[in-house]
Amino acid sequence: MTRKRKMTAMLLALTLATGSLAACSSGNNNPPANSGGTTNSPSENTGNSDAPDTITALLPPVSPAYQENFKQMEEEFNKLYPNLTLKIEPASWEDMTQKLDTQVNAGSPPDLAFIGSDGISKYAQMDMLMDIQDLVTPEMLADFDEAPLEYMKNGDGLYGFPAYMEVHAIGGNKQYMEEAGIDWKAVQENGWTYDEFREAIQSGVVQENGNTRYGFVFATAGVASKDYLSILVKNAGMPSPFTEDLKYAYTSNNYLDVLKAIREMIDDGSMPRELSSVDAGKRWNMFLTGQTMITGKGLAVFENSANQNNEKIKAGDGSAVADSIEVDYLVLPMPSFGDHDPVSYAVVDGYVAFRGKNEPTDEHKANVVKAAYFLASGNVAATTNSDLFAAHITESGREAAASIESNRNPDNVAAVDRMLEHAAPARPDIPVDLGAQAIKVENETIIPRLQALLADEITPEEMFEDVKKAAIAAFGEDGVVQD
Amino acid sequence: MSRATSRARNRLNRGDSAWAYLFIIVALLVYALFTAYPVLSAFIISFQEYSPRGSTYIGIDNYTSILQSELFYKSIRNTIIYTVLTVPVALILSFAVSIMIMPLQKRLQTTFKAVYYLPAVASGVALAVVWLWIFDPMSAGVLNRFLGFFGLDSQNWLGSSSTAMFSLVLMSWLSSHGTAIIIYVAALLGIDSSYYEAADIDGANFFQKMWHIVIPCLKPTTLFLLVTGVIGSFQVFQNAYLMTGGGPNHATTMVGLLIFDTAFKYFEFGKAAAQSLLLALMIGIIAFLQFKFLGKDVEY
Numbered sequence: 001m002t003r004k005r006k007m008t009a010m011l012l013a014l015t016l017a018t019g020s021l022a023a024c025s026s027g028n029n030n031p032p033a034n035s036g037g038t039t040n041s042p043s044e045n046t047g048n049s050d051a052p053d054t055i056t057a058l059l060p061p062v063s064p065a066y067q068e069n070f071k072q073m074e075e076e077f078n079k080l081y082p083n084l085t086l087k088i089e090p091a092s093w094e095d096m097t098q099k100l101d102t103q104v105n106a107g108s109p110p111d112l113a114f115i116g117s118d119g120i121s122k123y124a125q126m127d128m129l130m131d132i133q134d135l136v137t138p139e140m141l142a143d144f145d146e147a148p149l150e151y152m153k154n155g156d157g158l159y160g161f162p163a164y165m166e167v168h169a170i171g172g173n174k175q176y177m178e179e180a181g182i183d184w185k186a187v188q189e190n191g192w193t194y195d196e197f198r199e200a201i202q203s204g205v206v207q208e209n210g211n212t213r214y215g216f217v218f219a220t221a222g223v224a225s226k227d228y229l230s231i232l233v234k235n236a237g238m239p240s241p242f243t244e245d246l247k248y249a250y251t252s253n254n255y256l257d258v259l260k261a262i263r264e265m266i267d268d269g270s271m272p273r274e275l276s277s278v279d280a281g282k283r284w285n286m287f288l289t290g291q292t293m294i295t296g297k298g299l300a301v302f303e304n305s306a307n308q309n310n311e312k313i314k315a316g317d318g319s320a321v322a323d324s325i326e327v328d329y330l331v332l333p334m335p336s337f338g339d340h341d342p343v344s345y346a347v348v349d350g351y352v353a354f355r356g357k358n359e360p361t362d363e364h365k366a367n368v369v370k371a372a373y374f375l376a377s378g379n380v381a382a383t384t385n386s387d388l389f390a391a392h393i394t395e396s397g398r399e400a401a402a403s404i405e406s407n408r409n410p411d412n413v414a415a416v417d418r419m420l421e422h423a424a425p426a427r428p429d430i431p432v433d434l435g436a437q438a439i440k441v442e443n444e445t446i447i448p449r450l451q452a453l454l455a456d457e458i459t460p461e462e463m464f465e466d467v468k469k470a471a472i473a474a475f476g477e478d479g480v481v482q483d
Numbered sequence: 484m485s486r487a488t489s490r491a492r493n494r495l496n497r498g499d500s501a502w503a504y505l506f507i508i509v510a511l512l513v514y515a516l517f518t519a520y521p522v523l524s525a526f527i528i529s530f531q532e533y534s535p536r537g538s539t540y541i542g543i544d545n546y547t548s549i550l551q552s553e554l555f556y557k558s559i560r561n562t563i564i565y566t567v568l569t570v571p572v573a574l575i576l577s578f579a580v581s582i583m584i585m586p587l588q589k590r591l592q593t594t595f596k597a598v599y600y601l602p603a604v605a606s607g608v609a610l611a612v613v614w615l616w617i618f619d620p621m622s623a624g625v626l627n628r629f630l631g632f633f634g635l636d637s638q639n640w641l642g643s644s645s646t647a648m649f650s651l652v653l654m655s656w657l658s659s660h661g662t663a664i665i666i667y668v669a670a671l672l673g674i675d676s677s678y679y680e681a682a683d684i685d686g687a688n689f690f691q692k693m694w695h696i697v698i699p700c701l702k703p704t705t706l707f708l709l710v711t712g713v714i715g716s717f718q719v720f721q722n723a724y725l726m727t728g729g730g731p732n733h734a735t736t737m738v739g740l741l742i743f744d745t746a747f748k749y750f751e752f753g754k755a756a757a758q759s760l761l762l763a764l765m766i767g768i769i770a771f772l773q774f775k776f777l778g779k780d781v782e783y
Binding site for chain 1 (some may be wrong): 533554619620621637643731748749752
């Protein structure tokens with residue numbers, strides 16, 4: 001080998017080696033000087049309230065137009081706080097949890113992330129959340145409705161601001177319900193019992209042209225089965241997995257009644273026997289194509305989706321759902337079991353504050369709170385919640401939304417408001433370790449057994465016994481409800 | 484050889500060795516950073532309760548907890564069932580296809596190889612969407628319509644414990660043979676034609692040639708595909724994750740998926756690391772046994 005060739009080869013090898021090392025170097029992740037830092041510890045900000053700082057936020061497409069407004073949101077925030085930069089990292093709903101979990105477990109989460117309030121206990125247990133209780137101003141607190149704000153608490157800590165409070169309801173096809181002789185207005189106003197609901201969905205089953213139109217289809221494939229069970233048990237005297245004296249509630253006989261009901265509705269043909277494989281997309285398709293009278297779960301925004309599809313059908317637009325029909329979407333409450341009061345499954349999502357391996361400075365914490373409040377209130381909240389057909393939960397949001405036009409069905413608006421009055425209260429008193437154990441029982445026992453119950457592979461009694469066994473193993477004999 | 488010449492040669496050898504090390508340094512670094520370090524790190528984490536804000540040493544608690552877990556054994560059983568049902572069939576199908584396309588013209592042969600290799604290039608997620616459509620549980624589903632032609636009832640393919648595993652196995656049978664086919668075809672081309680000529684002279688028929696020439700000559704290839712197939716099958720994750728999520732009732736929870744869930748659903752990275760090391764140990768033992776019992780008379 002000539003000296004020249006050796007030198008060239010050596011240079012190439014060194015370049016590659018240096019490149020490999022540089023790519024893996026943590027130095028690459030360091031924030032640029034004076035950026036304020038994209039991590040949680042911008043040391044240069046300490047002690048100076050006007051020092052520049054950057055707040056990072058990981059945000060999914062909360063509403064259809066949400067991510068299109070990111071640039072505008074960043075600019076407005078910077079106009080409001082000239083020394084601060086809001087840096088938004090977009091994520092799809094599919095990637096959101098995995099992206100956030102990866103960043104959290106690596107010890108470098110974003111300052112803010114948009115997540116469900118039910119995720120708070122998970123991250124609180126890891127000690128990765130930032131308690132903003134002492135950083136929020138009384139004005140900020142006064143802007144929020146109390147009920148949704150409670151959902152952002154865990155123990156004594158407040159970990160973020162809520163964006164909206166929605167209810168998991170069910171949705172009905174107005175025409176089919178009227179054909180089945182169901183007084184949907186009375187149901188919206190007064191609710192219904194399980195027996196009334198069962199009678200209604202039985203009367204909604206229609207055979208036409210060799211196809212079956214079902215009375216009720218709920219998405220239960222995979223982890224969606226958790227939603228189905230949760231939404232039902234809340235109306236059977238178990239608004240939370242834990243009673244007020246912190247005993248695990250799903251060992252109560254009320255739970256068995258719900259499991260029996262789940263099987264009954266499939267066995268009598270009101271729901272498809274293939275229910276265990278029906279996912280969210282499939283059941284919405286079944287609803288729009290007239291294969292079911294009622295579907296779940298239903299969110300207020302589904303009215304918007306149905307309206308948009310109706311418009312496409314009217315306009316002969318080929319992007320309308322194939323074989324779909326025009327549907328008047330009705331928001332309906334879930335039925336209540338026995339003598340139990342109806343309790344709505346409230347969904348509170350919002351902007352949760354995180355901290356990394358290193359404790360952020362007080363200055364940075366205060367800036368994160370400013371960014372969280374900016375995103376959860378005023379114009380941003382008004383635009384997002386109107387887009388979502390969700391109720392406004394801040395005074396500033398309501399004021400800003402006053403000028404935004406809405407084509408929501410007023411009956412549906414009233415029905416959602418009534419359900420919000422019955423929303424299950426937040427339970428910040430449940431200790432994180434108990435919450436984590438309950439999630440484990442849910443993932444390892446309840447969801448798999450529920451899948452088997454839906455597929456008619458085990459009986460409600462067998463599932464109930466398995467759940468009881470797992471609950472007693474997790475919480476002890478004295479830690480569960482025995483009735 | 485004079486002492487001076489010997490010293491000069493040693494110096495030259497040492498110089499060449501240094502160059503050799505320099506040339507492999509990139510590969511070595513990549514291996515050290517992305518394979519050796521993660522394995523070492525996983526080994527350390529497996530004795531810890533992991534937390535981003537500081538892990539704690541808990542001895543062998545993760546291992547004892549795994550070995551007491553019913554779900555771990557169920558996932559191993561599922562993985563073994565999946566492996567037993569997929570790997571041999573994959574070998575037989577790949578072998579059969581290779582034999583069938585061998586006599587074809589080179590251009591046609593290449594076309595078939597490309598067609599069979601296509602699923603390996605396509606995105607697994609895209610393929611899963613197609614398969615979800617095929618396994619639609621309603622009577623309008625593709626596979627259920629097929630059953631309907633024979634007067635059979637619709638099946639809840641992915642939603643029932645009795646058919647979910649079979650559905651994943653069916654997916655495996657009908658895809659992903661491209662690599663094995665290419666390797667088998669390459670091996671078939673390597674068999675000396677004089678063997679076939681001698682067999683023709685002796686009046687051997689097709690099956691006799693298969694049995695006495697092709698199968699023995701392809702033994703090293705078959706062993707390689709068997710070992711790598713079993714390793715791949717033990718690490719199977721994607722299809723179960725995308726198609727069933729491990730359900731229903733853990734009927735399709737394989738070890739790979741269990742490790743993923745332990746790490747990313749429950750954030751128990753220590754336990755997940757321990758599970759992955761136990762899986763590596765199992766794969767190592769199986770590969771050793773395969774080489775020991777099947778590789779005796781294999782010549783490379």
